[in-house]
Amino acid sequence: DTEVTQTPKHLVMGMTNKKSLKCEQHMGHRAMYWYKQKAKKPPELMFVYSYEKLSINESVPSRFSPECPNSSLLNLHLHALQPEDSALYLCASSQRRAGYNEQFFGPGTRLTVL
Amino acid sequence: SQKIEQNSEALNIQEGKTATLTCNYTNYSPAYLQWYRQDPGRGPVFLLLIRENEKEKRKERLKVTFDTTLKQSLFHITASQPADSATYLCALGGQNFVFGPGTRLSVLP
Numbered sequence: 001d002t003e004v005t006q007t008p009k010h011l012v013m014g015m016t017n018k019k020s021l022k023c024e025q026h027m028g029h030r031a032m033y034w035y036k037q038k039a040k041k042p043p044e045l046m047f048v049y050s051y052e053k054l055s056i057n058e059s060v061p062s063r064f065s066p067e068c069p070n071s072s073l074l075n076l077h078l079h080a081l082q083p084e085d086s087a088l089y090l091c092a093s094s095q096r097r098a099g100y101n102e103q104f105f106g107p108g109t110r111l112t113v114l
Numbered sequence: 115s116q117k118i119e120q121n122s123e124a125l126n127i128q129e130g131k132t133a134t135l136t137c138n139y140t141n142y143s144p145a146y147l148q149w150y151r152q153d154p155g156r157g158p159v160f161l162l163l164i165r166e167n168e169k170e171k172r173k174e175r176l177k178v179t180f181d182t183t184l185k186q187s188l189f190h191i192t193a194s195q196p197a198d199s200a201t202y203l204c205a206l207g208g209q210n211f212v213f214g215p216g217t218r219l220s221v222l223p
Contacts, residue, residue, distance in 0.1 A: 004157075041215070042203055042213035042214060042215055042216050043158065043203075043213055044213075045210075045211060045212070088155075090157050090158075092157070100145070100146045100163055100165060100207070102148065102160035102163060103148075103158075103160060104160070105157030105158050105159070106157055107156055107157055108155075108156070108157050110155075
């Protein structure tokens, strides 16, 4: 299984809502990533987990809260978002964070904040 | 300041020709460089990785070069096909991992 899955595919939420994005991989990868991608822009790295520990937080606002319950799962908890947070949220995984590793990306969750 | 540039936002070429995409960077010292393909509404797909001590890598119709003196990578698609139409992203890796802005390639039949 060389797939990264993400749920839901689409999410519409109000600024006062709390929601979560989910990501799963069964490739035995030990590094997992969250990216944010706005239209016609490249993906921007938000969080990196390596061996279930948060190793990089690229100064992301606290209204985004990542969680890595185990080596196969990655969640992104959303609370009090702003309309400018509307974007495609991509999850990725790689064998390890350190070293020369290709990343496998999921299809993304299209988030709209009203 | 740090910057990654890819030759142009959009590139149109005729089917059968070789597409050449460039990735230039400033104030980075990447240990490796990767190229990804992204189709609209989908996640990027890994294509090739080249290390700082390698000059060239090939995979089927794809070729990538890496010149750390010029701070540039070139990505070639030979015998291009309409199915190669997509956005191509370079990404620098090492201490950090960051994508370039991408080039939208259109291969015209």
